[in-house]
Amino acid sequence: MMKRRYALLACGAAATLAAAGLVAITPPALAATGCTVAYTVQSQWPGGFQSNVSITNLGSPVTSWTLTFDFPNTGQRVTQGWSATWTQSAARVTAASMSWNGSLGTGGSTAIGFVGAYSSANPVPTAFSLNGTACTGSVSSPTPGPTTASPTAPTVPPTTPPTTPPNTGAAPALRVSGNQLQTASGATYRLLGVNRASGEFACVQGKGMWDSGPVDQASVNAMKTWNIRAVRIPLNEDCWLGLSGSPSGATYQQAVKDYVNLLVANGINPILDLHWTHGQYTGNISACADVNATCQKPMPSMQYTPQFWTGVANAFKGNNAVVFDLFNEPYPDASNNWSDMPAAWRCLRDGGTCTGISYEVAGMQDLVDAVRATGASNVLLVAGLTWTNDLTQWLTYKPNDPLNSIVASWHSYNFNACVTTSCWDSQIGAVAAQVPVHAGEIGQDTCAHNYIDQVMAWLDSKRIGYTAWTWNPWGCGSGNVLITDYNGTPTSTYGEGYKAHLLAVTP
Structure with missing residues (x-):
């Protein structure tokens, strides 16, 4: 070490x-x-x-x-x-x-x-x-060699103030300008923060709305001690639409609205992410065969997902502090066994009949159209392939948005395929040169932070935002867990390293 x-x-x-x-x-x-x-x-x-x-x-x-x-x-x-x-x-x-x-x-x-x-x-x-x-005075302290093992996490005493000032007032309304995310005043802005999981699974697993975790002012205050400026909130399609789960329908929707409003009032931008969707999938790398939204499907369904985004957009249009992440981690390339990558990219954008998927697919263009049809002008995150670690053809298959307010969504973990600076430069950097990119999930399953340190350093150099997985006290043995309790106590060393970075970096 x-x-x-x-x-x-x-x-x-x-x-x-x-x-x-x-x-x-x-x-x-x-x-x-x-x-x-x-x-x-x-x-x-x-x-x-x-x-x-x-x-x-x-x-x-x-x-x-x-x-x-x-x-x-x-x-x-x-x-x-x-x-x-x-x-x-x-x-x-x-x-x-x-x-x-x-x-x-x-x-x-x-x-x-x-x-x-x-x-x-x-x-x-x-x-x-x-x-x-x-x-005056000098020291010869050895510089570490290239990181190959988990570094000891930096220690940040509880009384140490952030080196960047925390947000005051409400979260800023956001828009896209060129390859930058900007506030309404034209200032460039990065979404830096965490994922707050459970909205996608608790309602369909008998665990209530937020898996018994608090979503009150005290829990938001704990986030602010980390200088968190964005929270990505995974959601469940069935529970929002009232198809299954408990709570569901209006009760589920109101809980989401209440949490979003609380975050915005505290200067934190919510990112609403559609995580689990309806549609039976039994193909390659199937996580489950349930038609209900109880697991990650390769693509959203035309049957329900445009309806979901119509409802979400109507609920939050006019509040451009809220960002919409249209679909978590598509993998239609896996469903066709990686046999035809152009077809997988077309499936991602256009939907319809896709190899290996039995239900009619809603493409990203369908979801963009559903949101814009409501009059909502919120910034949209659009994913790539291979659980959105692959953005190689993202620009070619980018959906059309009449407001030109789309951000490319990228996820990066130590176990993904694209895990080197050369890959990031050639694949992600090429996209970031033309449109904004947001790393909606970053993490590593070793409880250390040497990998995310490298990812964040690269993202910082490109002025790209990121939200780490996950602000849930599930035990670091599960990997990618930032906290040991909802008071914001960081895990060692993954949470400690990420907290220290958030307290030092500028948005």
Whole structure:
């Protein structure tokens, strides 16, 4: 297990301390002016890395600050940063304060971070300056090699405030502009948060509405301590339409509306995801043969799914803080045993009769049309193939939207096929260059966070949002579980790593 590596720099001479993988310099009495900087290589992979930088002001109070340092090696560069305005000229890196974190009293601290790239090696910087005052002292702390094992999760004390300010007021209304998601004012925005599962299964498994979990103000407050700005809510088609399940029909619908309204009022954008649908499927990789919505089907049905989206769109039209994820994880390519990929892509977009699926399929175009027919202008998420890990032909088979307000939906887990930066660059990056992309589910089934660290670093560099699976206290032994209770206690190490990242990254 790879330990965290720290580079601590402080004013004055130093003595070396090494314990439990920590290499530090402890200075004697500090000068009246100056600073300390802790530079942490949070994670590293071939050609890239993520670093967090903690700054403490030891001098007089300041209302703004500029941190500078030099990379030791040619080829090291900042590709994208947060909580500061980052620039680089040759080896010199400059991070200037934002409006909300510029004031640092004597002893005051703030944390910033960035995603970087390197060519041959990635040594840590050895000298920093704050507003022109050098932080003297140095340390040789080894930079971790490419991540091959689970790193120790970063520790974030409960009292540590977010390094990015939490939302205040209601969640922003959203729209698509080019390849960006924007607020109504034109500011670019990323949906960063979690999935809150159970709306898809509890009503058909005798577990009530939300699997006995709270969806009250206290539970939302717990999410806000993680700086969560988006919650993806999986839904059940039968329960919404009153075809089966308990609660169902109007009672189920009202519970969804109440939770959505609570999230929006707290500055959190809900993503309504159609997860389980009606239609009997007994073909290749069949999860169950039940005609009712008790499992994941390869595609939605023409019989009921347009009706579902008509109802959801009518319920939430006029509230563009709510995003519609039209269908969770299509796999018509699996249903035809991957024998005709163009046919699978046509099935995804156009529906109708699809190889290996016995019921009439509703394509993504049918669902876009159903939503827009209501007059709803909400942003729509549209999935790809192979449980939406495959976006290779997404642009070719993108459904037509008269409002041009479609986002490509992508899911990424450590057990998927596309799990390398080269795959992400060639497949997902090509889509993200033309339309917004949202990673509706990210995770890893090992309870660690080394894989999602790499995914998030890549997504951050492309300014793509993500919602991790899952905000449910099911035990980390099940994998991809972020919390141990609805008070927001993170699991170790998966939840700890994700929480620390959300507290450092900017939307």
